[in-house]
Amino acid sequence: MTSVLIIGGGGMIGQKLALSFTENETVSLLDMNFPANSDVNAHKILGSVSDASIMEKALSNRPDTIFYLASVVSGEAEANFSKGWDVNIQAFWSFLAQIKDQYSKSDGEYKPKVIFTSSIAVFGSPFPNKISDDFLTAPRTSYGAQKACCELMLNDFIRKGFCEGLAIRLPTICVRPGKPNLAASSFFSGIIREPLNGLTANLPVSTDVRHWHASPRSAVKFLRHAARLNRDALTFNSALNMPGLSCTVEEQIEALRSIAGNEVVKLIEPNPDEKIIEIVKGWPQSFETKIALDLGFSAESSFEDIVKIYVEDDLQGSVIKI
């Protein structure tokens, strides 16, 4: 029986990832908080990954695969510099150190596969039309810098043989269910989610803004596929850019219109926010992701599909076109 540990298992992706496993797999979730209402039936460990006693508990059944999703999001890492670096780097370092300890204590017998969620925020402008797999990581946010450091750390632990694993760089995940979060990218989901729930949504940028998206369902598929890959077969170095869909805000809105109608689209209120406009300017718009596609990763090919996945997975399929 394979066993899985999801660090950050209380988060949106963590919960959906947990639901993707069958009853034949042992799934443990570690997080500082768990949602009150959840369909997830898994062993929950409440605490910090930096706490040695918590990690000892989490590693006690020697999980084969560890998904590391825990992170302070981009907006919060930018607003709270120390918290961002503490959680996004120091906690990850402390996690890796404990993995290495277990490796040593077991004389090299315990060697889990660590799948780390990095982000396209590791890239900074200027960008080519399509970002290639070997594009320079030159982040322009604290969040991006922290993710890039984690990639370097994980790769060195893997190279030295203390664990296996892979860092995958997720597109912006859209449509996120639930409430807006502190990520500066939050509006990309908000302009779809809020109208579909009968609420008004702020659009802080112009409709010609282009960005790189994938659904939460794709994120789960990326993680599961990454865990199945044989890293030895990979020729790249640090982390793998995940496939996604490049589309403009206008294309997002038209997809919403085709699925939910004009009245729903009217709930989107243009409300330019210079701060967000400035941040978004420095973000990637499109990728090539040749290596990932060759390895069998895939994402949505239209934003309508992304909207439909939100409706199916998070609104239980109920949308009335008005």
Next chain:
Amino acid sequence: MTSVLIIGGGGMIGQKLALSFTENETVSLLDMNFPANSDVNAHKILGSVSDASIMEKALSNRPDTIFYLASVVSGEAEANFSKGWDVNIQAFWSFLAQIKDQYSKSDGEYKPKVIFTSSIAVFGSPFPNKISDDFLTAPRTSYGAQKACCELMLNDFIRKGFCEGLAIRLPTICVRPGKPNLAASSFFSGIIREPLNGLTANLPVSTDVRHWHASPRSAVKFLRHAARLNRDALTFNSALNMPGLSCTVEEQIEALRSIAGNEVVKLIEPNPDEKIIEIVKGWPQSFETKIALDLGFSAESSFEDIVKIYVEDDLQGSVIKI
């Protein structure tokens, strides 16, 4: 009166850098060790950069420029994984955190310029013929991963305005005076230095190995020039590749022959070492360094010049061609 702090001021480059300042500049050196015999007349602070009381002492006169040279070298970082990450990352992080503290305590008045010595070890093969300024950092050693993380950290502190500064990526510094060190690149200096001192030298690689060199004198010039630059004028992101000389071991040997004669060259003993051959395969051979050249950085244009600088600066000009 400008004041300068050199962290790692007891090392080879630190000592030469200290000697480059005039009596009108206050120079303090911080290190865990200092050479017993030294021409350097500077304020010495013995201790660790991670020790808050030591750093308080080092920052008490609010140095305008801080050169951060302290590092566990490549070979040692590879052999002693934990020590490498502790010294090369955690200590640098602790240093940056203290700089930020001083910035906050002074209400943003104290904002030194931090010049960090990174390395071409941040790059990993496969390489193009000449590595460009925006080539991907994908290190294949712990040392390289650590330097790349430090670059990311420093840049985020600079971006947030807690300090000014620049990370410069040094070529292999050749000819290093003194004893061989634990760097895997040590032989590049050894095959020149040992024969010039009447000693035999091991050559662990083939003579067609090509590498990227600059003299210690150039290293000091890079650091001094970096400290004078206005970072705002720079268009690049993370760190600046320094100019150097691309040459083969054979070209190194012929330069030695032209300066010191056949008998001296005979002291080089080919002694292939598979471990070093393997490491060196993953090292850069040549760079473009367009940005650095445009900014006025320069290095030697022949290996003979590099040998002559060693003779002038470290052998007091005394070589008898035999």
